[in-house]
Amino acid sequence: MDFQLSDDQRALRAGIRELLAGRFGRDRMRAALDAGTDVDRVVWGELGAAGFFALRLPEAEGGVGLGLPEAVLLFEEAGRVLLPGPLAATHLAAGAVKGAAEGGTVVAVLDEGRPVAHLGAADALIAVVGGEVRVLEGAALRALVRGAARPVRSLDPLTPLHRVTAPAALGDPLPGGGAARFRREGTLLSAAEQLGSAARTIEMAVQHARGREQFGSPIGAFQAVKHLCAQMLVRAELARAAVYAAAVTADPVEIAGAKLLADEAAVRNARDCLQVHGGMGFTWEADVHLHLKRAWLRAGQWLTAAEAEEALAADLC
Amino acid sequence: MTDLSCTPEEEEFRARLREWLGDVLPGLPAEPSPDDWPGRRAYDTAWQRMLYDAGYAGLHWPVDAGGRGATPTQHLIFLEETERAGAPYVGANFVGLLHAGPTIATEGTAGQRARWLPPVLRGDEIWCQGFSEPEAGSDLASLRTRAVRDGDHYVVSGQKIWTSHAEVADWCELLVRTDPAVPKHRGISWLAMRMDAPGVTVRPLRTLAGSTEFAEMFLDEVRVPVSHRVGAENDGWRVTMVTLSFERGTAFVGEVVACRRTLAALAAEARANGRWDDPVLRRTLGRLNAEFRALWRLTQWNVSEAQRAGAAGGVPGTGGSVFKLRYSQARQELYDAAAEVLGADGADLDREWVLDRLTSLSYTIAAGTSQIQQNIVAERILGLPKGR
Numbered sequence: 001m002d003f004q005l006s007d008d009q010r011a012l013r014a015g016i017r018e019l020l021a022g023r024f025g026r027d028r029m030r031a032a033l034d035a036g037t038d039v040d041r042v043v044w045g046e047l048g049a050a051g052f053f054a055l056r057l058p059e060a061e062g063g064v065g066l067g068l069p070e071a072v073l074l075f076e077e078a079g080r081v082l083l084p085g086p087l088a089a090t091h092l093a094a095g096a097v098k099g100a101a102e103g104g105t106v107v108a109v110l111d112e113g114r115p116v117a118h119l120g121a122a123d124a125l126i127a128v129v130g131g132e133v134r135v136l137e138g139a140a141l142r143a144l145v146r147g148a149a150r151p152v153r154s155l156d157p158l159t160p161l162h163r164v165t166a167p168a169a170l171g172d173p174l175p176g177g178g179a180a181r182f183r184r185e186g187t188l189l190s191a192a193e194q195l196g197s198a199a200r201t202i203e204m205a206v207q208h209a210r211g212r213e214q215f216g217s218p219i220g221a222f223q224a225v226k227h228l229c230a231q232m233l234v235r236a237e238l239a240r241a242a243v244y245a246a247a248v249t250a251d252p253v254e255i256a257g258a259k260l261l262a263d264e265a266a267v268r269n270a271r272d273c274l275q276v277h278g279g280m281g282f283t284w285e286a287d288v289h290l291h292l293k294r295a296w297l298r299a300g301q302w303l304t305a306a307e308a309e310e311a312l313a314a315d316l317c
Numbered sequence: 318m319t320d321l322s323c324t325p326e327e328e329e330f331r332a333r334l335r336e337w338l339g340d341v342l343p344g345l346p347a348e349p350s351p352d353d354w355p356g357r358r359a360y361d362t363a364w365q366r367m368l369y370d371a372g373y374a375g376l377h378w379p380v381d382a383g384g385r386g387a388t389p390t391q392h393l394i395f396l397e398e399t400e401r402a403g404a405p406y407v408g409a410n411f412v413g414l415l416h417a418g419p420t421i422a423t424e425g426t427a428g429q430r431a432r433w434l435p436p437v438l439r440g441d442e443i444w445c446q447g448f449s450e451p452e453a454g455s456d457l458a459s460l461r462t463r464a465v466r467d468g469d470h471y472v473v474s475g476q477k478i479w480t481s482h483a484e485v486a487d488w489c490e491l492l493v494r495t496d497p498a499v500p501k502h503r504g505i506s507w508l509a510m511r512m513d514a515p516g517v518t519v520r521p522l523r524t525l526a527g528s529t530e531f532a533e534m535f536l537d538e539v540r541v542p543v544s545h546r547v548g549a550e551n552d553g554w555r556v557t558m559v560t561l562s563f564e565r566g567t568a569f570v571g572e573v574v575a576c577r578r579t580l581a582a583l584a585a586e587a588r589a590n591g592r593w594d595d596p597v598l599r600r601t602l603g604r605l606n607a608e609f610r611a612l613w614r615l616t617q618w619n620v621s622e623a624q625r626a627g628a629a630g631g632v633p634g635t636g637g638s639v640f641k642l643r644y645s646q647a648r649q650e651l652y653d654a655a656a657e658v659l660g661a662d663g664a665d666l667d668r669e670w671v672l673d674r675l676t677s678l679s680y681t682i683a684a685g686t687s688q689i690q691q692n693i694v695a696e697r698i699l700g701l702p703k704g705r
Contacts, residue, residue: 003618210702253606309603
């Protein structure tokens with residue numbers, strides 16, 4: 001047993017962190033927010049060139065040949081910087097939908113009964129309906145967007161949403177795609193993004209608590225603030241152990257537990273970070289609301305707390 | 318996160334251990350009641366002797382201290398398998414095996430190791446811990462028990478409290494103030510004191526669980542040989558930190574496995590008595606499943622980190638604080654859920670889990686309160702400024 005990152009995994013994480021810092025730093029994120037850009041195709045292409053989407057395709061098929069643990073590290077980094085776009089769907093479609101692996105195609109996902117994120121920017125749509133995974137492109141997709149899709153005013157300004165009614169059995173079956181595996185991996189990658197966000201809001205809270213002075217000392221010297229920050233770390237570290245282990249085992253119950261704990265870590269850490277920021281935290285200028293809104297959104301995607309808890313309860317019997 | 322599997326050698330170790338447990342456990346006598354301390358001492362030490370004879374005593378201790386020099390992973394397997402098989406808890410051997418023993422192994426002289434370690438491993442001698450005082454709990458370094466040199470002895474006077482197993486212990490790992498003139502952390506020494514020495518009075522304390530699992534201890538001019546001091550005079554604080562890093566490290570590993578077993582039993586009970594149909598309770602049990610699975614993975618993460626660092630059985634104290642904070646809370650929630658499963662029987666002290674619920678109240682207090690652990694996490698891991 002050696003349940004720690006390998007040197008290669010550390011290098012991979014450092015590499016993607018550096019890439020994202022250069023291509024989607026805070027200024028770029030705020031510019032996208034102001035401009036209302038949800039998917040930046042230049043960034044999307046750069047991610048594709050860096051192997052973000054083709055990471056798990058075999059090398060013989062032009063991929064990088066790595067596994068779920070490495071994918072989880074990339075998605076954790078994407079979650080840290082609030083990278084918008086249907087990252088998981090495009091990653092999962094790589095190799096099956098033309099152009100997805102290279103980052104030339106934006107692939108959104110329709111999970112029956114839930115709003116669809118980034119439908120307007122999508123070149124392809126994967127529909128997970130019952131036990132089937134189908135893919136819509138071109139005319140079929142345009143027809144769906146025109147007919148059955150209605151825009152929703154989204155909670156998260158960087159994630160536009162559509163409600164899609166009557167997801168008829170349109171499109172072709174996705175090659176190699178069983179619905180169960182698709183959902184499992186989407187859930188895990190989403191949990192990894194939540195983990196990244198939870199870790200980032202700790203840094204934001206700690207930085208603020210060290211610099212902001214009240215009553216003649218940094219607020220981080222007060223136990224009330226310290227204990228908020230300590231609990232943030234405890235949540236994130238438990239979620240980290242759960243997410244990383246689920247990436248190694250790919251076990252469905254372990255993935256459900258990872259999503260449950262990562263959702264909790266992302267949402268509650270963002271709330272606590274907002275509290276540590278005081279009045280500043282309630283403003284549009286502070287980034288913390290963006291983390292909270294995205295975390296709330298992801299908590300409702302792929303696997304909700306209620307669904308995860310039922311799956312984990314069923315495992316006890 | 319490269320590898321969660323075990324090597325062939327580790328799997329072989331696990332298989333041999335399982336086989337041995339399967340052979341010996343059915344023949345064990347019934348466990349004594351929680352209040353029968355002489356009975357529990359006999360039971361716990363007999364089990365330790367069986368472990369010793371089978372070569373499993375002091376598994377993670379260094380070989381030159383009489384241990385087996387096992388890797389942290391092997392130690393983890395040992396704790397996992399013994400708990401899974403329902404083997405006896407470490408019990409009265411706790412302080413000797415997990416505190417005093419490792420401290421003496423790390424900090425003691427050759428003579429001290431030869432005198433004190435083999436009886437711990439064989440189950441011949443029981444240790445208790447004389448750290449806390451009425452005025453020095455979380456602020457342990459402000460302890461007042463004085464030790465004054467008189468020739469080749471220290472003369473010790475003062476009072477200790479929360480001393481688990483004091484009634485049945487042969488030795489006490491005792492923290493005393495040997496220099497009151499210097500800052501509080503610098504004037505402390507670590508002594509091994511015989512519990513039958515003249516001047517030692519033990520008075521049992523009744524816990525809210527109704528039992529007498531710990532005691533207060535009055536020390537009236539107790540003479541302790543200077544040769545029973547482990548580490549340098551006034552260096553006891555550093556020596557103690559060694560002990561505490563063991564306590565916060567692997568001390569709870571077996572208990573996480575035990576919690577997972579309890580959770581499965583709760584689910585079975587709930588299905589049998591119809592409470593499983595309550596979706597709120599069912600989801601609570603599902604959430605606890607996620608908690609204890611993740612706590613087990615966090616343990617494996619910490620142990621792997623320690624193994625990479627080359628540490629023998631311990632894990633960094635700060636990682637231990639993160640673990641203990643969540644674990645102590647989750648274990649209390651586990652027994653609250655048990656009360657829900659039991660329904661009307663939740664008030665029956667003879668039903669399983671009811672006494673455990675009372676006992677679980679100590680987890681957020683013992684071995685450093687949750688509030689102190691949060692300060693440790695905030696200051697030592699997150700780097701927030703020290704408070705006043």
